[in-house]
Amino acid sequence: MLIQAVGLALLAAVSPTAMIVSAALLGSANPQRLVLIYLAGAIIMTAIMAGTVFAILHGEHLYQPRERQPRYDLRLGLGLAMLLVGVYLRRRGPKRPEPARKNKGIIPSLISRPGAKTAFIVGVLVYTPSLTFVAAVQAVATAKQSLPASVVALALVIVITVAFAWLPLMLYLLTPDGTARLLRSLERWLRSHGYVLTVAALLIAGVLLTINGILGVAGAVS
Numbered sequence: 001m002l003i004q005a006v007g008l009a010l011l012a013a014v015s016p017t018a019m020i021v022s023a024a025l026l027g028s029a030n031p032q033r034l035v036l037i038y039l040a041g042a043i044i045m046t047a048i049m050a051g052t053v054f055a056i057l058h059g060e061h062l063y064q065p066r067e068r069q070p071r072y073d074l075r076l077g078l079g080l081a082m083l084l085v086g087v088y089l090r091r092r093g094p095k096r097p098e099p100a101r102k103n104k105g106i107i108p109s110l111i112s113r114p115g116a117k118t119a120f121i122v123g124v125l126v127y128t129p130s131l132t133f134v135a136a137v138q139a140v141a142t143a144k145q146s147l148p149a150s151v152v153a154l155a156l157v158i159v160i161t162v163a164f165a166w167l168p169l170m171l172y173l174l175t176p177d178g179t180a181r182l183l184r185s186l187e188r189w190l191r192s193h194g195y196v197l198t199v200a201a202l203l204i205a206g207v208l209l210t211i212n213g214i215l216g217v218a219g220a221v222s
Contacts, residue, residue, distance in 0.1 A: 001143035002153055007208070008136035009160035014201040016194025017107065018042075018126050018164035023183035024111045025119060026172050034119040035169045041123020042162045049129040050137050050154050057141035064144070068216065071142045076213025078135045082206030085131065086199055094195040123165065132205045133161055 025034045062071045107125060110118040140153045159166075171179040190197075 001139055001145070002156075004212075005136050005139035005153055005157055006160060008132055008139060008205055009157040011201045011205045012130055012132040012136055012161045013163045014197055015126065015164050016190040016197060018162075019168065019183075019190055020187050020194075021107065021111055021122055021126055022165060022168040023187045025114055026168060026180065026183060028114045031172065032169065034114050034116070035165070035172075037116050037119040038123040039162065039165045039169065041120040042127040042165045043123075043158065045124045045127045046129065046133065046158045046161055049133070050158055053129075053134055053137040054141045054150070054154060057138055058150075062142040068219075072213050072216025072219075074138060074142070074213075075135075075209050076217060078131060078138065079206050079208070079210030079213050082131045082135070082202050083210060086203035086206055089195075089199045089202070127162060127165075130202075132202060133157075135205060135209055136161070 021038065022035060025031060025038055028034055057074075060070070061067055062074065107122055110122050110125075136157045137154065140150055140157065143150070143153075145153075168179065168183060171182070
């Protein structure tokens with residue numbers, strides 16, 4: 001269970017937008033404070049959603065051996081949903097905004113004038129739960145283990161998922177100048193390749209969860 005949850009959380013953490021926002025905030029006049037507030041928004045959003053998804057699935061007792069069929073049906077459904085979204089995004093390709101409107105998105109507009117309120121809002125928006133994050137939480141919720149162990153596993157999933165919010169800050173505290181240069185270079189690369197990276201993470205998670213669901217359903221039926 002934990003290996004699956006950690007693997008899905010790592011894929012959920014692949015968020016070029018989160019890294020770009022961190023780079024922008026670390027380049028502001030009050031970097032440490034704003035990134036901490038941004039991180040607070042990210043943690044609160046993911047914690048609320050993790051608790052909600054866990055409560056719903058755990059309340060359905062999908063961790064019980066007799067619920068094997070519904071448990072793997074859920075995983076198969078999530079896997080297929082991720083594959084469909086991934087294929088759609090791959091076929092659509094990244095949007096190419098007009099030059100006059102390239103900074104008109106909600107998040108670019110917010111980080112263009114960084115402050116405590118906007119940093120928190122951006123943290124909430126950037127970390128609105130993805131299908132991959134929900135899949136990581138379900139791996140915990142459908143495992144037969146004690147509640148304290150589930151809480152620890154959920155906390156680990158949350159920490160991993162928001163890694164692109166806290167990891168740049170940790171690096172910045174160790175070496176501000178080096179981290180600033182690294183993030184500027186990484187930001188340029190992510191703006192060019194971030195879309196492909198996001199789609200790849202979604203498709204990989206979809207394939208793994210779909211295979212797991214198919215094998216589980218087949219085992220339940222046989």
